Amino acid sequence: MNVKKLLRGPFIYILLAIVAVWIGSSLITMSGFKEVSTQQGLAFLKDGKVSSAKIVDVEQRVDLTLSSADPKYGEQVQFYYVAPRGTEVVTAVTDAAPKDGYTDEVPQPNWFLSALSFLLPIILIGLFFWLMLSGMQGGGNKVMQFGKSRAKLVTKESPKVTFDDVAGADEAIEELQEIKDFLKEPAKFQAVGARIPKGVLLYGPPGTGKTLLARAVAGEAGVPFYSISGSDFVEMFVGVGASRVRDLFEQAKQNAPAIIFVDEIDAVGRHRGAGLGGGHDEREQTLNQLLVEMDGFDPKTNVILIAATNRPDILDPALLRPGRFDRQIGVDAPDLLGRKKILEVHGRGKPLAKGVDLEVVARKTPGFTGADLANVLNEAALLTARSNAQLIDNRALDEAIDRVIAGPQRRTRVMKDKEKLITAYHEGGHALAAAAMNYTDPVTKITILPRGRALGYTMVLPLEDKYSITRNELLDQLTYAMGGRVAEELIFHDPTTGASNDIEKATATARKMVTEFGMSATVGSVKLGQSQGEVFLGRDMGHQRDYSERLAERVDAEVRALLEQAHDEAWQVISDNRDILDRLAAELLEHETLDHNQIAEIFTDINKLPERPQWVSSEKRPLSDRPPIAFPKAKAPIDEGAVDGGVDSGAAASEEATKPSRKRASNPRPATA
Secondary structure: OOHHHHHHOOHHHHHHHHHHHHHHHHHHHOOOOEEOOHHHHHHHHHOOOEEEEEEEOOOOEEEEEEEEEEOOOEEEEEEEOOHHHHHHHHHHHHHHOOOOOEEEEOOOOOHHHHHHHHHHHHHHHHHHHHHHHHHHOOOOOOOOOOOOOOOEEEOOOOOOOOHHHOOOOHHHHHHHHHHHHHHHOHHHHHOOOOOOOOEEEEEOOOOOOHHHHHHHHHHHHOOOEEEEEHHHOOOOOOOHHHHHHHHHHHHHHHOOOEEEEEEOHHHOOEOOOOOOOOOOOHHHHHHHHHHHHHHOOOOOOOEEEEEEEOOHHHEOHHHHOOOOOOEEEEOOOOOHHHHHHHHHHHOOOOOEOOOOOHHHHHHHOOOOOHHHHHHHHHHHHHHHHHOOOOOEOHHHHHHHHHHHHHOOEOOOOOOOHHHHHHHHHHHHHHHHHHHHOOOOOOEEEEEOOOEOOEOOEEEEOOOOOOOOOOHHHHHHHHHHHHHHHHHHHHHHOOOOHHHHHHHHHHHHHHHHHHHOOOOOOOOOOOOOOEOOOOOOOOHHHHOEOOOOHHHHHHHHHHHHHHHHHHHHHHHHHHHHOHHHHHHHHHHHHHHOEEOHHHHHHHOOOOOOOOOOOOOOOOOOOOOOOOOOOOOOOOOOOOOOOOOOOOOOOOOOOHHHHHOOOOOOOOOOOOOOO
16 A cells, blocks of 8 residues: 555554544643552552551552652552452551551542543544545545446547557548548538537447547547546446436536547446346446436537447437437448558557568458457567567567467477377378368468467468358368368378367357358258347357257258368368378478468469359248359468468358458367377
8 A cells, every 4th residue: 555645545644643632631630749659659658668658449550649759759659459358458557557547438430531542442433434435535635425327538638549559450440531521610510500510339249449549539639538438337326327427427418529439338328128027226327317317418518528449239219319429430340451451540659670561461361350460469578578679570460460369379288109100190181171162361470389278270371351251162161171070080080179169169150050151051041040139148048949859950950061061171182182182181290380382382283172063041042043253362461471361261151251350270179089
């Protein structure tokens, strides 16, 4: 605990008050008598050295005034005695017969000490509760200020973030630029009858820069900027959230033009009535007050509410209607050009080697968000500093990308020769199945070095950004996912548990093809199951099956058929290219890691899988007499290993299939595999 903060707090005053009370009571009870032992006091009485004596009842004390001052104790002394010796003490005083006599005294209670003993516990208890309530409100002197807003005001002196610091979100910047212009020059818009948007909702995956965009608007507009989290509104006391909303908007109106930024608004803006009891709880009161404040703005009041969320699907519809959040801006993961610009922004101030090309790095990181790219450059800088180098080179960047995707390399994990051989054939089966397919992305890297939770992994990267995925591409991904398991069966006839994650991904993809994507001729183009349930019941409890048991059996049969087809295709291509698989495994055992150029050389004479028959959505519909349109082939990979690192795309599906996930390496095999 900070000593200076403690001294500025109320604890020092409590300590001073206790010390003052102790000193005051000591002064009041101070009598000037020096205490001696009982034996010494009785000796003074027996020797006739006492001129006067006073016996104090209750306290069992005797005060003596000596005829002449004792060199050691002085003139006035006192001693205490125990109750059994009371008779002896009285007899000693009587026999001594002091010349000035002796007296008896019954002490009267001190009114000050009595009042203090009664009031002191009450004062201490009151101070304790005062400190507790102050601490609940952030400490200091904010006693009972529950309803005050906790928003942080960003002043002009704070470090500014501008649109120059934001890259990869050009459309969002263009929309927010208009907000900045309206705050700076409202008359230009009001002259043509334009009305300021009351609210702007930024939504998108985590790490795409929503909070950074809001800070950039504040830095560009140069107006008061109130920042608060959605969870800061809700407290354990009923009515606190609504009071804080009122206080926040009142402050913003008094300092208009102003911007209010609410981060993670889904904490307070969830759909009403979605709880188990459906009651009118504290969160709903806060949301109701927020709706009233947003709708109650004066049209000429230049106050804009900017909110950010990762879950726009669970927000209350009343919050999203025009007149509240008039503008909803999606902030997605950047494309190739956006990733390059983001890398340039985060590369400022970092010493990059001359051979580093940020466009190559951008090609290696499809699907990465702004936060991921910032982490890549930071990891590269850390690795450079760890190796005592001065410049960040391509080697550090490649290692940083691998660390972000699959985790740090585990150099301490030593595998036996048999496990290395199994891992080499497993990853070789993945790579061979991917390369033999007609619709998969190029294999860019294979390694049998443990990294993260995987003992080895195969990286497959698209050469261009993708925003949708075809049925044949999904079927190829199923075959690619089963390649490792098929290689183990074909070579060792004794598969391991290493394919468990591959099977899990393939099963999930196949099920989505049947129940969501309408890619099954037997089931048809039907959406089966509810993907969104009650927002408070959790992901598993909220999912409900809305189809019959008979249809469920058909779905299971279709999923199994797709996986069996993928298994058969993987078996066919690996059997047809057995010599290539053996060579690939041997190269992996020798070099442990193969890059794009080495892989391309090994796969020069690979036998591709024959084209699949043309698929129609129903067996009742005839095939088209026209051949399908041929799509242009992807560009060739750039030189110098431009795509020699990336992600094992595994068995992706839906929107997630169009971009790499964070960890798609093969499932880690236990040491006893």
